[in-house]
Amino acid sequence: MTATGSLPLNPIEESLASLPHRVAMCADSARGLASDFVWDAQDAYLFDVDGTLLRSADRTHVDSFAEAVEQVTGDTISLDGVTLHGGTDTAILAEAFARSGVNFGTLETHCAAILERMAEIVETRRTELRFRRMPGVLEILKWLQAKGALLGVATGNLERIGWTKLEACGLHGWFALGGFSDRFPVREELVGDAAERARAMLGRSQARVCVVGDTPRDIEAARANELAVIAVATGNYSFDELERLKPEVCCSSLTALMEWRR
Template identity: 30%
Template structure:
């Protein structure tokens, strides 16, 4: 039986409704001195890779120190505009209820996200979804470039085996990162990937959203 859920954040638990891109653009300008005319692919991608690839689109070469400055600026922009994030974004239907229901049956919950940890914490705090997350067990964008390594790190930090964990996410990258570590996946078609695309990636279960909390608890526990 699973005892640990690894949550993705964006388009799984919350939707920033474009505010996230605006905050990234502000941090990019502060870090590079150039306006962000376009952004690299973001779905399922970690923050260091998004920053590096976005910089390349602007004919810029960056290093780890540049990313760390960007990460600091991104955190500050999220803190400064938390009210806008709250007003324009929203928790996805069923997110809060599912977190509560899993906690009620003793399932530990953490985050495996391409976001850097401070931003992940702000995003969930803004929408009241942070109180049941065991942040120290998670893995975040600053930890590694790849989803698979983030899943591995989280399992290590939680002292959990692959069989004891379930990842819940909305992208093929979430599915692939979990499967690279032998972790079962519940894919949620609440992002840009539809149910067919998530099934094609190999997700064990695909749901349209998080509204059916009773079903989700059963799926996480592996009940027949």
């Protein structure tokens, strides 16, 4: 990506094409997990967005936090030092407020207006959004849909921002439901809510729901809800870092996972 103001590509992304394809099953006898988990035979999948389905190559979403706060409250906040990867927009906003020393009461008073403004900023600039779709995304969505799986997203993005990104990337049509951070600043809760809705849509309370994500937080959120998880090392965490957390499956990319299927 060469757009002005582009975020630097992370080293993992830059070398994705040349990385060896790796896939590992991570049976964990301590938790009593079965080692015969079949990654493409689950009833529903909840895909994380950033680092899993796509990567932003512009600062529109990142900059929308400070811009919205400035426009709504007149305060200046910074995202410096705030962990963005795996975080939720609502939690990132709260942490940025805390780090910037702005009165927390200001956030409580204006939170809804700030989130609304953030969504408006990203939607207004939708034509400026630059993304890279992660390798193997279309192939895996097509494969899982053909197998009859229900496909959804579970992301820390605000709902309007998440759908705007997916639409800009040509991916929104694949997903029947989404879990977002508008009502759930904690990822565990938004994943749990999305899983519950997926099961309701399927009409089966015991339907097997699998999370697909690129960070330890995706794995933790799946575990907190007793869901299986496929970790994919196309974000800011390496294969080895993710594998250590023992997701059911760890893969270097979704392409590697699809090839492993054969």
